[in-house]
Amino acid sequence: MRIAAVDRPAEAAGVVPGLPLADARALVPDLSVFDADPMADTQALEALADWCALYTPLSALDTAGGDGLWLDISGCAHLFGSEEQLLADLGERLLGFGYEPVLAAASTPGAAWAMARFGNHARQDGNGGRSVYRVMIGSERQTLAPLPVAALRLSTNVCEGLHRLGIRRIGDLTGMAPGPLARRFGLEPVRRLEQALGVEDEAIEFRHPPPPLWFRKAFAEPIGRPEDAEAALEVLVDQACERLAADDLGVRRLQLACWRTDGTVRRLAIGTGRAVRDEAHLLRLFREKLDRLDAGFGIEAMVLTVPATAPLPARQSPLASVSKMAREKQAAALAAFIDRVDNKLGPGSVRHLQRFPSHVPERAAGTVPVASSGERGGPALAGACRPSSLRPVRLLVRPEPIDVMAPVPDHPPLMFRWQHRRYQVVHAEGPERIASEWWCHDPDLLEADGERMRDYYRVEDSDGRRFWVFRAGFYQAGMSPRWYLHGLFG
Secondary structure, three states, rough: OOOOOOOHHHHHHHOOOOEEEHHHHHHHOOOOOOOOOOOHHHHHHHHHHHHHHHHOOOOOEEEEOOOOEEEEEOOOOOHOOHHHHHHHHHHHHHHHOOOOOOEHHHHHHHHHHHHHHOHHHHHHHHEEEEEEEEEOOOHHHHHHHEEEHHHHOOHHHHHHHHHHHHOOEEEHHHHOHHHHHHHHHHHHHHHHHHHOOOOOOOOOOOOOOOOOEEEEEEEEEEEEEEHHHHHHHHHHHHHHHHHHOOOEEEEEEEEEEEEEEOOOEEEEEEEEEEEEOOOHHHHHHHHHHHHOOOOOOOEEHHHHHEEEEEEEEOOOOOOOOOHHHHHHHHHHHHHHHHHHHHHHOOOOOEEEEEOOOOOOEEEOOEEEEHHOOOOOOOOHHHHHOOOOOOOOEEEEEEEEEEEEEEEOOOOOOOOOHHHHHEEEEEEEEEEEEEEEOOOOOHHOOOOOOOOOOEEEEEEEEEOEEEEEEEEOOOOOOEEEOEEEEEEEEE
């Protein structure tokens, strides 16, 4: 068993991470030990990464170090006045949460990582357990030169090999030709050095994709009243609608995040069935959810993101008749009502019937959420197949087997028995032959061998009732095909 992490008193006594537990107890006999919980540590780090969205929407976990975060603050520093003020504000908040953060800002991820882990020689601010390092653009080479080669995130074997050759500092590597270095140790040290110096780009996989639009409002003092939160929300929605109008876009989904003084984040989301840029309508959708927003001891900042948009060009009012204008107004009112119900009861609560591109009756139609179908009925309607003949008003959930007396090979039934009742057929139309999709495998579609082909008949019994029945497969020697009842005509 080895030490995973230590506090300040244990570190002062000589206990360091990686030390065997027996050696640690030899140094400090009354050492207090607790079982490490890596999963809980990762969850806490993920929660902290999501909280850092107060400063930038792009955050990721540092898998190389195990206890750090990547934050891409490009284009975000002006929201806090300057990059120095952003780092100072972030450090103070983390210190208030009980962390002892080490912050480093650089033009490359590699340089920032190196300074955060090994940059104690260049401390600019070591106030209260908080260290902040900044690497100016163009100064990466000289700033990183005194740091050990481990600051390049090299594997242990490569670091040991470099040490055996007397190469201990990054500055020793910068003066070497990349060819001999790559032949001796592979491409890893060359690539990491070029990434840290900005010669080669480095991609970081962030936790969430950046939203197309992002609007932030911070408060001088935490707010807690619902009226204050609503007033701030109006400002954010107004900014979003103004920006959307300039880009000829409309909202499909909006998310509001509220940062509380206790370090937690509360989120509200709304969605619309079609592209919307009506500020009053969006505020109405949010107001129905604001009562769920618990401000706690106060909200410090609010961020409104627009994860999904759709084209919404400006429209000229048509010189239309009164009836046409009334229909357009009614359609807009219906869309607004659907949005309100959908956001109140949950996404996908409001559904409508829609055709799908399939000749198989089970697949030809179904219900879909109105919000996902968009303004034109969604992509499924574009390739929908209209039936070539009359279909029944009501389909059974599953085709039910029936006993049939019918001439062979392709004649309609003369009589059939369904649910212990006998029906005498007096009229019949058909057959309508339908084959299921050979590229789809669905056991519910009766796709066993010989049953991919169906011959449908519309039949009427002696009492005037009309049914939709089909024969699955063909007649074969020694085997009769099965018959099913699939629908009822009104």
